[in-house]
Amino acid sequence: MSDELTALEDWAGALLAKLQPAERRKLNQSVARELRRSQQQRIAAQQNPDGSAYTPRKARQNLRGKQGRIKRQMFSKLRQAKHLKLRSTPDSITLGFMQRTARLARVHQYGLRDRPGRNAPDVQYPERQLLGFTDADLDQIRDSLLQHLIP
Template identity: 80%
Template sequence: MADDLRALEDWAGALLSKLQPSERRTLNQSIARTLRRNQQQRIAAQRNPDGTPFAPRKARQPLRAKQGRVKRQMFNKLRQAKHLKLQSTASSIAIGFMQRTARLARVHQYGLRDRPGRNAPDVQYAKRELLGFTDADLDVIRDQLLQHLIP
């Protein structure tokens, strides 16, 4: 995957260097918005970038005996635009989580240990890749570059 990204960067670098900075910034903003939308959809579908499903939540003991089951989706609020920020300049695109949500996302992204509550014991979280490039994302980047350069 990294080799594909490097090849795309080398190919597009020469073409983008001929554009004015304002045109590059506009193109980068468009690509960043599309990538963020793809990341949000993938997180909502509970999929890793390689297409495998997220590891399921750890089973908890029921707080009370009740009929039925409450099924909540993971990272429901985390994928909102107010948490999943994008920054784009004429030379770069950055999509990521900021401030307090960055810590939570990092724990799940790499499968680290964390303490879920103030007095709770440490918990080993399963690896759930929230951010990452899929093959479709690389195709979208290439297509948007070509669409912008060849009207």
């Protein structure tokens, strides 16, 4: 996967060097929005970048929230645009979680240990890759670059 990403970066770098900084930033913003949308859809489908399903929650959890509704989907608020921030400059695109949500996302991304409550014991969370490139994402980046560069 990293070889494909490096090859895409090398190929696109030469083409993007010819663009003005303002135009590169505008292109980066559109690519970042498309990436965020695809990441949100993948998180909603509860799939890792390789296409496998997330490890399900433990069955004995209380799924009722404060108002009595049942929470059925993991990361439903985490995938919102207010938590999944994007930044684009003429030279880079950054897509990630910020502040407190970044800590929660990191625990699930890498399968770390965390304490779910203040006095709760440590829990080992299974690895659920929230962010990552799929082959479709790389194709989407390449297609949007070509679409922008070819008049």
